[in-house]
Amino acid sequence: MKRDYTGIVKSLGAVFLGLLAGAILMIAIGANPLKGYFYLFQGGLKSIERIGNVFAIATTLILTGLSVAFAFRTGLFNIGAAGQMLIGGLCATVIGLSVELPRLVLLPVMFLAALIGGAVWGVIPGFLKARFNVHEVVATIMMNWIAYWVVYYTIRNYFTAGLETESASMPAAGQLRVSWLSQLLSGSYLNLGIVISILCVIVIKFILDRTTLGYELKAVGFNRHAAKYAGIKVNRSIILSMMIAGGLAGLAGLTYYTGYSVNIQIGILPSQGFDGIAVALLGATSPWGVFFSATFFGILHAGKGFMNANTSIPPQISDSIIAIIIYFTATSLFIEKLYKKLRGRRADRKQIKAGGDE
């Protein structure tokens, strides 16, 4: 049996077209796109430190991307990764700032706190969907704002130090940053979060492909009527799926607020939560796809400053490229068509099989 590469081709096609459109934008503002891209990618990849930073940025995106992708496989659209991430970060921060424990104990406790906090934030919309048929998009957006204000209130009233707009800094014992890793990568702020995110990719892949739980969740995502007919508890699957998705986003909060940065700011819904949607789409909702697309976005984010410093191209171009890529992934039907056409008459044959006499 031939492997189906349509997903990969679709993603690469979207990336290519996004870069092409970015080049047109650069030309439009009178810059040299070759130079622009040269500095953009050099900015992301030219030194070990910068490569480390690419993965530091990707760490959070991998987890929010996984969160969206996982829910998506069960047929749910998790727009709430931002809120789940905030709550996960808040739980970890609160624990890190208020209890004194040896690091080996503290970090796992913070990990659990973030996981549970995010899971709770995910399970509420899941329950509303299962019990009252409230659409998860609406419920998760609402949960985002609740998280925003919960963080605002809690941090501002109990955990500030100095500045009013952010929490006190995490003591070293509660940080995911480890000196040997930073030294190894000549000062990069890559941290233990990357280990968490890669482990999550592996675990989620395993759950989806190899477990009865994954079988059930995907069955519900593909066809909930057939799942119900088979005796799978559809409502339970929806709740469980949102719980796991929320937990993943909660861990994203852990890596972001206690690793990438060391405090939590109030009044901000983290954009990584929404970028997770793009990461999941570009990664074709597969765990390793999410890993690679998050890394790619990491390069663009890490390189845009360097590009701006060396050329007249504003860093917003890099953000625009990301946005355009998202458009192309979302409307990738025509890339798929093009691919099928290029593969020649194979497509015709498929059509005959599918469309035959039945």
Next chain:
Amino acid sequence: MEYIVEMLNIRKEFPGVLANDNVTVQLKQGEILALLGENGAGKSTLMSILFGLYHMDRGSIRIRGENVTINNPNDANNLGIGMVHQHFQLVETFTVTENIIMGAEGRFLLDRKKAGEKIKALSVQYGLNIDPDEIIEDISVGMQQRVEILKMLYRNAEVLIFDEPTAVLTPQEVHELMQIMRNLITEGKSIILITHKLKEIKEIADRCTVIRRGRVIGTVDVKTTSQQQMATMMVGREISFTVDKEDRKAGDVVLSVQNLNVLNNRKTPALKDFSLDVRRGEIMGVAGVEGNGQTELVEAITGLRKVDSGRIEINGREISRYSVRGRNEAGIAHIPQDRQRLGLIMDYNLGENFVLKSYYHKPYSKYGILKKEAIDKHAEKLISDFDVRAGNGVKSPAKALSGGNQQKAILGREIDLDTDLLIAVQPTRGLDVGAIEYIHKRLIEQRDSGKAVLLVSLELDEIMDLSDRIAVINSGELIDLITNDSNIDENDIGLMMAGVKRGEQQ
């Protein structure tokens, strides 16, 4: 002898598949030509070529004696060829008129009134009985099909191609469609009818061209050819129409439904005090016109619908409060009415679909981890036991299978569950003769091995061929329970299906 459409020596090859091999089909002015063949024989490919959806590799098409090239459906329309597709191409929220004029609106401003008048006139002329102002989603499937026909007539089609038109219709609607086709012929149109239902060909067609594996086997005069002969031409071997079934004494009650009351989706009663027993070693057929409570009965038994009151017992155990899975475990296998919506997960491969109801058991999983090897082995066994044909074997996604093979896969999975009760709803809907024969045989086999079989079908022939007893249902009530023996009268059952009880018949 003048032919209005001639497709001469058509060849169409898809990589690895020769769909049409030197096929010649000729349609006379004013006749109904049936195109008979099994699923995948190449009928649809041929008609798609005529309608401009595919391009032929070789051959020629002549319309009224003149060579033509048809590159797209617009060319076909301009030549007076119209196609009534099996899956209607209608906008549900538009009116009949809006659907019909779509694509032929004319100038910038819509003149609905004028179009409506033309449609009304056509409707009267051909006896279609259509109200142009109705919204599509409010009218029955049979009426929607008439809208499709009107669409063609509105575009002045002279030749109408019907692709499996009766697959979606109730028996009454089929009857009405036949009348409409006769009207079309009287008004000078010509018709190509794609079908694999011999009874319909016999009833309506003048000639019949039989296609098997992309080749024309022959063209016969319908009047002088028996159904048996046509079936043999189509399949390439003798087909038995009568189902061989030995008498068997029924055993203990397996399924007992007592005073069951169930609501339908509109919250009105779908079943009223319905009681029925199904015993070991018998096939209980449920006969009725569509929408009289059959669907709700099956859903109530299998747990897909809430029971309002009453009892459902499997081997004496009351199960009406059990979950779907609890009932499956208690001993229910279920071949559902809609195989693509309920019976299979189309994006899962065959192996995954075969364990849809048993994936959580050993040996298919252990401690929540799936055992792929066991799943694949199981699938290979079922594929060979039930003759499921799939390009990539175990790894073929269900959506890549033909309807007949999808149904065989479901049949295999459910029989393999080895439960005391097997519920089969419309098990042969839309399948070709070969597959129907096969499925009937396997159902009888289940009965003979001592299972209780509950068969729900809209095809009275199927019920009468297979059942030991027949329960006639109308408006959610059990009208009568009849033993299916030589004394049985099809007309009586027909009347009962219409709600007339035995005592009330004259």
